[in-house]
Amino acid sequence: MFDELVGNERAKDVLRRMLRHGRVPGALLFAGDEGLGKKLFALELARAFNCTARVGVEACGVCSACTRIGKFQYPPxxxxxxxxxxxxxxxxxxxxxxxxLxxxxxxxxxxxxxxxxxGNFRPAEGAARVxxxxxxxxxxxxxxxxxxxxxxxxxxxxxxxxxxxRPxxxxxxxxxxxxNVRFAPLPASQIEEFMVKSRRRVGEEAKLAAQLAGGRPGLAVEFNLDAHLARRDWALGVVEALAGPETDRARLLRAAEELSDAKNKEEFEPYLDVLETLIRDLWLATLRAEGARSVxxxxxxxxxxxxxxLPPRRVAGWLSRVEELREQLAVNINRRIASDALFLSMAED
Ligand SMILES: [Zn+2]
Known part of the structure; x- marks a missing residue:
């Protein structure tokens, strides 16, 4: 049942309508940020086709077909x-x-x-191949x-x-x-409620994780809160070094060093994610527009x-620098040199 999934009511409505009219297109594009549940929605649609005890046009979630559809043995x-x-x-x-994959x-x-x-074959056991x-x-x-x-x-x-x-x-x-089916970020309150209800996190931890996840329930459930807070302290150090009356270059270079110490790209990017959200929040603060959109x-x-x-334009400049670095990361660059260059260019802004 789509109701078991959190948020994105519009996507649920679109999919239910397609199922009800028997008009699910042969090709769908589920687009939206990481961690919004796009894959879970796709599997739910696959269940709706192949469930053996359908409830209306939706899957029961408990029959053998429904259970097996969620089970994959991923190769290493x-x-x-x-x-x-x-x-x-x-x-x-x-x-x-x-x-x-x-x-x-x-x-x-x-x-x-x-x-x-x-895809050319008829279904082997259910009603549709997905x-x-x-x-x-x-x-x-x-x-x-x-x-x-x-x-x-x-x-x-x-x-x-x-x-x-990245559509x-x-x-x-x-x-x-x-x-095209678009997926959008969820309000923090909805993520918090979902985590508490599903017993994934409770109390203050649920609240903080929901806030920091930037509208992405998948992230709120999965991420390591302590590691995330450590990265945020680092990002706060960067922002303070930049925003002070005198740019603290020594501190910036130290931060660059810490960043390039992140052993691989998988560790490097979460740092940039956190830095980007923090700068965006600071930018909203300079516009006095913090509120629903700040993380x-x-x-x-x-x-x-x-x-x-702080002039908002200066802060917006920092944001572009981080985004530029992110684009460069897509083509293998030397992370050490790139980190130094990032902070030095931000200091010039
Ligand atoms: Zn079923």
Whole structure:
């Protein structure tokens, strides 16, 4: 049942309407930030097709088909020879529901060809074959073209759901062949209520995690609160060094060093995430527009004090610098040099 999923009522309505009218398109694009539940929605749609004890047009959630649709044995991402496993559709325990996953930075064309082949068959056990293409922004040129061909005329009983947090990175021709379903961030209060109700976090911890998750329930559930707060202290140090009456260069270089110590890209990016949200909150404070849109609401007074006398344009400049670095990260750069350059350029702004 879609009601088991938190938030995004509009997406639920759109999907229910499609199911009710028996008009679920062959190609769908689920777009929105990480951690909003796009994949859970896609699996729920796959269940609605294949459930053996449907409630109206929705899945029961408990029959054997419903249970197996959520179960995947993911192949390991390491060692490197594991890549072969990503050249095929990865099936759930249900014979009609599978996923295509990226390996490292790309979705292999062989995986899309396997999807095309499998998508031509009638369902093996349920009413429809459903394929999720996760991180669809990682389709390369070859796999995009192969997918385009598949999207042209899938059989009526085959549905392909592309899932992405970066829809702009998809070929326009792919985007235009899919029906778009948008996912939006949730209010912190809704995330908090959801976590308490589902017993994932309680009390102050639930409240803080809900606030800091920036509207993303998946993040609020998963993230390590202590690690996140440590990163935020670091980001606060950066912002204070920049915002003071005299830019504290020594402190900035120390922060750059700490940042480039983050061992790999997976650790590096969360630091930038936190820094970006904190600067955005400071920017809102300089505009006196903090409120619903700010994330670090527990730091509101501190940020308001920091923002006094700071021109909003200067703070917006810092934000662009972080975004620039993020784009450069997509093409392997030397993180040490890039971190130094980031903070020095912010100090010049
Ligand atoms: Zn069921």
């Amino acid at each position: 991402k390491d060692p490197k020879d594991a890549r072969e496993a990503y050249k095929k559709v990865i099936w759930s325990e249900h014979k009609d529901v599978g996923q295509v 990226a390996f490292a930075r790309e979705i292999f064309v062989d995986a899309i060809r396997d999807l095309e082949y499998e 394929f999720l293409v996760e991180e669809a922004d990682k389709l390369n040129e070859e796999s995009s073209n192969a997918l385009l061909k598949t999207l042209e005329e899938p059989p009526l009983t085959t549905h392909i759901i592309l899932v992405t947090s 702009a990175s998809l070929l326009p021709t792919i985007r235009s062949r899919c029906q 670090n609401t527990d730091l509101r007074e501190r940020l308001a004090r920091l923002g006094e006398g």
